[in-house]
Amino acid sequence: MDTLINLFVFLVLLSLGFFIGRRNEARHYASIRKREGQLAALPVIAADDWDKSRPVREAWLETACVVISIDYFKRIALALRNIFGGRVLSIEPLLDRARREALLRLKESAAARNADLLVNLRMETSSIYGNKGKKASVGSVELFAYATAIRYDAPQPGMSGNG
Amino acid sequence: MILTNIDTVPNMRIVEHYGLVSGSTVRAKHIGRDIMAGLKNIVGGELKGYTELLNDSRKDAINRMVAQAKALGANAIINVRFATSAVAPGAAELYVYGTAVRVESE
Numbered sequence: 001m002d003t004l005i006n007l008f009v010f011l012v013l014l015s016l017g018f019f020i021g022r023r024n025e026a027r028h029y030a031s032i033r034k035r036e037g038q039l040a041a042l043p044v045i046a047a048d049d050w051d052k053s054r055p056v057r058e059a060w061l062e063t064a065c066v067v068i069s070i071d072y073f074k075r076i077a078l079a080l081r082n083i084f085g086g087r088v089l090s091i092e093p094l095l096d097r098a099r100r101e102a103l104l105r106l107k108e109s110a111a112a113r114n115a116d117l118l119v120n121l122r123m124e125t126s127s128i129y130g131n132k133g134k135k136a137s138v139g140s141v142e143l144f145a146y147a148t149a150i151r152y153d154a155p156q157p158g159m160s161g162n163g
Numbered sequence: 164m165i166l167t168n169i170d171t172v173p174n175m176r177i178v179e180h181y182g183l184v185s186g187s188t189v190r191a192k193h194i195g196r197d198i199m200a201g202l203k204n205i206v207g208g209e210l211k212g213y214t215e216l217l218n219d220s221r222k223d224a225i226n227r228m229v230a231q232a233k234a235l236g237a238n239a240i241i242n243v244r245f246a247t248s249a250v251a252p253g254a255a256e257l258y259v260y261g262t263a264v265r266v267e268s269e
Binding site: 013016017020021024025028048050055056057059060061063065066067068069070071072074075094101119120122124126127128139140142144146147148150 | 165166167168169170172173174200203204205206207208209210211213214217218221243244245246247248249255
């Protein structure tokens with residue numbers, strides 16, 4: 001009886017994870033793509049360089065983070081993958097989503113302050129774990145992004161051109 | 164206080180170095196967030212409570228670093244770096260460090 005109940009719970013969690021998790025992922029990707037399009041005009045570079053010929057009005061540190069959790073289905077898929085080894089196709093999109101989301105938040109908050117450019121982008125990944133021994137608590141990851149935002153002086157009226 | 168993670172402050176000249184300043188904070192999450200996170204672990208997605216917690220903690224760490232720099236007489240911190248480490252189950256240390264300097268506009 002107990003085994004049956006356990007099996008039932010397992011199957012419910014598995015299908016919840018599979019269906020809702022998949023829907024969530026599709027929605028998140030749709031939102032990411034949309035916002036990436038909106039913010040495409042704000043460049044982000046990993047190098048420490050900007051247009052030195054233009055006067056800079058302001059520079060500040062921008063940070064953004066996102067904590068994202070894996071769903072039950074993917075957790076089981078990972079456990080199976082651990083037996084055979086190889087690429088974990090179920091986890092790769094998770095990290096991809098989190099990284100793009102963190103970058104988007106960074107750009108959104110920089111854009112809100114009228115930044116022209118983000119330089120020296122750094123990304124950090126850390127796993128977050130809950131109470132040990134509880135299987136359900138592993139599988140969250142934090143993506144943290146930071147960069148220096150730069151805002152140039154507005155071009156003088158009359159002497160502005162293209163570039 | 165100007166913070167950057169590059170070697171300089173654009174359009175400013177560094178007139179004095181005060182050395183390393185840092186701030187850290189160790190935060191634990193509360194049980195309510197843990198329960199929500201447990202539910203989210205089934206369907207996946209963002210753990211907003213944790214995102215918020217880590218954001219707040221980092222702000223705390225930055226504030227401590229800024230306070231230290233202010234005490235030294237600095238008006239900017241350059242080359243800011245962050246480090247995160249999970250020190251115990253359910254608790255994380257957020258550490259931020261940088262170089263305190265005094266800058267003047269060019």
